[in-house]
Amino acid sequence: QKEVEQNSGPLSVPEGAIASLNCTYSDRGSQSFFWYRQYSGKSPELIMSIYSNGDKEDGRFTAQLNKASQYVSLLIRDSQPSDSATYLCAVNTGGFKTIFGAGTRLFVKA
């Protein structure tokens, strides 16, 4: 069974701090990786896609990928209360199949 693992949290950070979210995956053949944000009762929305080793930055968000360690992370700089949500890590495990982690709940305290 191909798996995607995340710490369920909750992760609590003060406003303005850096939030660090982590994800590991089991399928070494995975090639594309995604972070989604999901507010309570809503559908997931895409934050970042990453396909190659290293860092990818978009505004306050940075995704980091290390295929050798099978590890993906998401950094949120200058965290805001509006960032409080569940963050889902998703991995394409082969063909057209995408597997999601259970998500990490983030709370940003004002």
Added chain:
Amino acid sequence: DGGITQSPKYLFRKEGQNVTLSCEQNLNHDAMYWYRQDPGQGLRLIYYSQIVNDFQKGDIAEGYSVSREKKESFPLTVTSAQKNPTAFYLCASRGGTGGSSSYNSPLHFGNGTRLTVT
């Protein structure tokens, strides 16, 4: 505006009844997906379809059925054989028209249908 429309938003059914959830997209996407989400959990794949008239079982297909007669539509039927049908159901599609570019594209989600079976 292009997007994915799921209907209805809320659905209530009695145990033992089949129910069909609608999913329509106007993004011209080939691949479509159904996921289930239970409270406090991630998304679990039920079925997916890469092209019209073809679909594959996901990780939790038992008690569900789908059809893909049109590119735009991918309805999900929750049958009476599904033991715990109460959940949040999400339909998604993937961009591109085949090949490696669409394989690496992210999923786009509809707004979901919350099904309650009593």
